[in-house]
Amino acid sequence: MTYSIDIKHKKISNSRFLPEVIRMIGNGHSVTIPLKGYSMRPFLEDDRDKAILSKVRNLNIGDIALAEISPKTYVLHRIIGINGDNVVLRGDGNIACEHCRLSDIKAIATGFYRKGSNKPCLTSSRKWKAYSWIWTRLYPIRRYLLFIYRITL
Incomplete structure (x- = not known):
């Protein structure tokens, strides 16, 4: 069973909200949550995108994890x-x-709903893997790319 939690109109702190999400995931459910914050820019945005979280099975470098x-x-991250x-x-x-x-890794992101799309971008897709591969290798210059991104918003 998959749960989708929409808290767009209610403000609940992560310290209260996420333990319940983690409990549901621990019971074998996938949970879709709205994203808060700007730490995953430029491809995941605050109050725009949603993450599909599932139980941790195997962890790999490059995975997006709820920790x-x-x-x-x-x-x-x-x-x-x-x-x-x-x-x-x-x-x-x-x-x-x-x-x-x-x-401390409580869940793994298996996909994201981006830019209001009804179709998830799965982290197992070629598109997501290509993006991840390129973006992680741009680490030395990402700060400059993010600066340009922020001023063009």
């Missing part, structure tokens, strides 16, 4: 490193990294 980086503090039990994450629009343990 609890400190008590009741969650991020939906890309995994850029796994070393034993240690995971390094970074938002596509960020310079800094976050760190957590494998057990």
Whole structure:
């Protein structure tokens, strides 16, 4: 069963909202949630896009994971490193990294509804994999690309 949670008209803190989402995912459901924040720019936008989250099966570098980086503090960022039990994450629009343990990864994004589309862009698709491959390799110059992106909005 897949759940879609629309909280567009209600403001609920992530510290209250996401534990319920995580519980539902732990029970084997997929959950679609609206995105908050700008850390995954330029391709995922605050209050525009939605993430499809599912139970963690296998983690790989490049996956987008929902992680609890400190008590009741969650991020939906890309995994850029796994070393034993240690995971390094970074938002596509960020310079800094976050760190957590494998057990702190609560869900994995399997797709996104972008730009109001009713058809999800699956993270397993060629398009998403190509975007991810290119964008992650642009890390040294991303800050400049993001600056240009922000001033053209």
